[in-house]
Amino acid sequence: MASASAFSATKVTQPFSLNGTTSRSHEKHQSFFDPLRTAPSSSSFLGSTRKLRLSSASKSKVLANPNRRSAVVAVSDVVKEKKVKSTSNLLITKEEGLEVYEDMILGRAFEDMCAQMYYRGKMFGFVHLYNGQEAVSTGFIKLLKREDSVVSTYRDHVHALSKGVPARAVMSELFGKTTGCCRGQGGSMHMFSKEHNLIGGFAFIGEGIPVATGAAFSSKYRREVLKEADCDHVTLAFFGDGTCNNGQFFECLNMAALWKLPIVFVVENNLWAIGMSHMRATSDPEIWKKGPAFGMPGVHVDGMDVLKVREVAKEAIGRARRGEGPTLVECETYRFRGHSLADPDELRDPAEKARYAARDPITALKKYMIENSLASEAELKAIEKKIDEVVEEAVEFADESPHPSRSQLLENVFADPKGFGIGPDGRYRCEDPKFTEGTACV
């Protein structure tokens, strides 16, 4: 059983393995980011660069410090403990497994359909697909309560689906129709649903992190200042590896740790920021290490394995809910398509793509479920068929829905009639002594 202190006792956490309690097909891919490794192997995360090597000086520093490993708490210990106490060796029940499988299939099928619809001219602007990363969205978001919040990026369709926004509302949004979750005004990069506490996709990288931090602050404020004792809402902030080089990331880690906010920072490290390799852009590519630097646990997890992601997510979300503060989780993942549908994806090494394709999180879960008699082929096929129908129906719904009226374009748009900052009297608004009172009417 994951104890309350499993993360909180740690100053530093360590890349971990789950000691064979999850999909055996992934065992050979464990020990990513092991600081004691010097030569990247073809199965490790570091395999994507041939340039990153520990210098012999830093290598001997690491090796000379025998406490380095014992000073850390590995999540494998949490899982081992769970294994001992539980009657089953499995990390998931049949019902949970089927739910997780369905959510990942929905994400994959939805995105594949988006690609088709985009190339048929049904969607406009940039469309960023999530194929390959499903274990992260599903592994985290399916553990949330409805009141919990999710903040996403421009790669946001699947986060919206995992949070329960209906496929038809997401597809309609992509088609720019009035029945979309933002009435067609947001499009691919700006999914939002107040009802589902999806606080937005954000086109600017890093823009969502302060919003998520604010949402987490509001939960804490409601509980501690407004005395809403049952307000234990948690916020998940999803963002990419490239985004971790932006200032907001560091500022928000600081505030979240300082105020012990109920938030989990979930880094989807897919190794690339458009065409920039993570290894070339970041002074220390092990992003999880930045958590302890701010006084919160940092965890690295195999983001191609939904069962491992779930175990880490349970612990991190539990910590946040118990008021123990934030966690930084780095999920090693990979996108199976180009950066966006406008990207011919010619930069990434085909061998790297093939390595990660072989670790497809959906195939891995399917294998695990069948090998452990959690589901039959037929049951999983039935889920795939059901989801195909959901996605087909979403397209039909979106296609038949009306476009917004032209007047909707001007809703919520504010402009000074004579130019930016110039009032109706032709004078600069800032010359008005009452300027600071603002001019907005609501």
Ligand SMILES: Cc1ncc(C[n+]2csc(CCOP(=O)(O)OP(=O)(O)O)c2C)c(N)n1
């Ligand atoms: C503030 C800002 N700067 C630059 C960009 C252009 N841009 C779009 S996506 C991207 C890369 C982000 O990579 P990462 O955070 O790893 O996310 P991924 O696309 O891999 O999911 C950049 C630089 C932007 N959207 N916003």
Ligand SMILES: [Mg+2]
């Ligand atoms: Mg990336």
